[in-house]
Amino acid sequence: MSIGLFKILISNFDLKLWYFLIVSAILFCIGIFGVLTRRNLVQILLSIELILNAAMVNFVAFSAYQKPESQLGTVFTIFIIIVAACEVGIGLAIILSVYRKKSTTDISKINILKW
Amino acid sequence: MSLVLVFAALMVIFSKHIIHSALYLALALLCVAIYFIMLKSEYLAVVQIMIYVGAVVVMVLFALMLTRTRVGEVTNITNKQTAVSGAISIVLLLALGIIIYMTRKGFTWINSDEIPILSVKNLGAVLFSKYVLPFEVISVLILAALIGSVVLAMKEKDDVKKKERINKT
Numbered sequence: 001m002s003i004g005l006f007k008i009l010i011s012n013f014d015l016k017l018w019y020f021l022i023v024s025a026i027l028f029c030i031g032i033f034g035v036l037t038r039r040n041l042v043q044i045l046l047s048i049e050l051i052l053n054a055a056m057v058n059f060v061a062f063s064a065y066q067k068p069e070s071q072l073g074t075v076f077t078i079f080i081i082i083v084a085a086c087e088v089g090i091g092l093a094i095i096l097s098v099y100r101k102k103s104t105t106d107i108s109k110i111n112i113l114k115w
Numbered sequence: 116m117s118l119v120l121v122f123a124a125l126m127v128i129f130s131k132h133i134i135h136s137a138l139y140l141a142l143a144l145l146c147v148a149i150y151f152i153m154l155k156s157e158y159l160a161v162v163q164i165m166i167y168v169g170a171v172v173v174m175v176l177f178a179l180m181l182t183r184t185r186v187g188e189v190t191n192i193t194n195k196q197t198a199v200s201g202a203i204s205i206v207l208l209l210a211l212g213i214i215i216y217m218t219r220k221g222f223t224w225i226n227s228d229e230i231p232i233l234s235v236k237n238l239g240a241v242l243f244s245k246y247v248l249p250f251e252v253i254s255v256l257i258l259a260a261l262i263g264s265v266v267l268a269m270k271e272k273d274d275v276k277k278k279e280r281i282n283k284t
Contacts, residue, residue, distance in 0.1 A: 015153065016219065017219070018215050018216065018219040019117075020150065020154070021215045022212060022215055023117045023120065023121075023150070025208060025211040025212060025215065026117075026121055026124075026208065027120065027121075027124055027143075028207075028211075029204040029205070029207055029208040029211075030121075030124045030125060030127075030128060030204070031124075032200075032203070032204045032207065033128060033200055033201060033204040034127065034128040036196055036199075036200030036203070036204070037128075037196060037197050037200050037201075038128070040133055042133060042137075042175060042178060042179060042182070043133055043136060045175070046127055046136060046137065046140050046175065047127070047128065049140060049144075049167075049171065050124055050127060050140075050143065053143070053144065053147045053167075056147065057147060057150055057151075060150075060151060060154050060156055060159060061154055064154045064155060064156065064230050065225060065230070066225075068155075068225075068230050068231055068233065069231065069233065070241075071233060071237065071238055071241045073156075074156050074158065074159055074233075074238055075238070075241060075242055075246050077156075077159055078159070078162065078242075079249060079253055081162060081163070081166055081167070082253050082256070082257065083253070083256070084167075084171070085166055085170065085171060086256060086257060086260035087260075088171050088174060088175070089174065089260055089261075089264045090260055090263055090264050090267070092174055092175070092177075092178040092264070093263070093264035093265075093267035093268040094267055095178060095182065096178065096181055096182065096267070096268050097267050097268065099181075099182045100270070105182050
């Protein structure tokens, strides 16, 4: 079943590595743009997720096209997923405590470090 | 496929309500899972759907609920750096695209139909023999993140006492 799905997806057209690289570069740049421009804290966290996903696609693509039997990309991507999940948990806890103190999640209004 | 992914990622950034952007993030993560299937690592696709779409998006929605972001409210405002950061990201994208296009023949060692489908058994053997030390370190990291998020999200006792005192007087 799954092999048939792979054949439908892949063997019709020969996928090159640079296709995945271009897609992950686009995803990375959209994430960078989001981190730089948004003002809501949760939105910045979502953009960081996009950047991490671009990195994951890159790792798996390079591993699959160069040395698939070593499984290095898969192992690395599992670690990235774990670290991203930890980061989201900690980040949302920080956002919650900031919201409790300042009752806003707008980063232009959180200026207690400024004088 | 890539069009759907790019559309979802753009909507994560540009949609007006933040709840919509969280839901579009789920769509983008599902597209990344399909990319993993195209690269013949099924296990990663399953992990991606379970952890990201299942846990991370739900956690973000919970945080939105707790910070009382209403559905109708437009919360998604940009700051003044939009032009500069847009220029930075477009230049970065162009540079990456040019580099990838110039070196596109160099780093492909095998064709896409020669990628083997490796089993989860093989992955487990690799993970617990060669990469066992990073595995243990990351388990300590998970424990630290768990305790840290609980401590951060806990209500401070002094604040509660102060509020009670204010209410009494």
